[in-house]
Amino acid sequence: MPRQSNAKPESPRRQGGRPKAFQGETVKVALFLPPDLAGDLKAFAARHRQTPSLVVADWIQNAEVREAIARGREAFETGDVLSHDEAIQRLSKW
Numbered sequence: 001m002p003r004q005s006n007a008k009p010e011s012p013r014r015q016g017g018r019p020k021a022f023q024g025e026t027v028k029v030a031l032f033l034p035p036d037l038a039g040d041l042k043a044f045a046a047r048h049r050q051t052p053s054l055v056v057a058d059w060i061q062n063a064e065v066r067e068a069i070a071r072g073r074e075a076f077e078t079g080d081v082l083s084h085d086e087a088i089q090r091l092s093k094w
Contacts, residue, residue, distance in 0.1 A: 031056065 033041065045052045075081060082090070 041052050041055060045055045048055070
């Protein structure tokens with residue numbers, strides 16, 4: 001069985017503390033989390049070789065996608081959907 005390394009993944013930071021992925025001006029924002037949630041954020045970021053700041057920024061930038069998915073799920077649960085044939089018929093009018 002291969003031995004797992006205990007080395008931390010390389011951080012995508014450059015000197016000065018700002019993540020490399022952020023170009024141009026940045027603003028420092030404080031985020032207050034319970035210790036267990038902060039630990040989860042740090043662990044998730046490390047697994048994905050990102051900084052916690054990049055994980056939070058990505059989550060915020062993808063908020064619209066999550067909202068659209070939630071609307072789609074709600075429509076499905078309430079039966080506001082089309083059958084495959086109805087969808088094909090509507091698309092063929094384009």
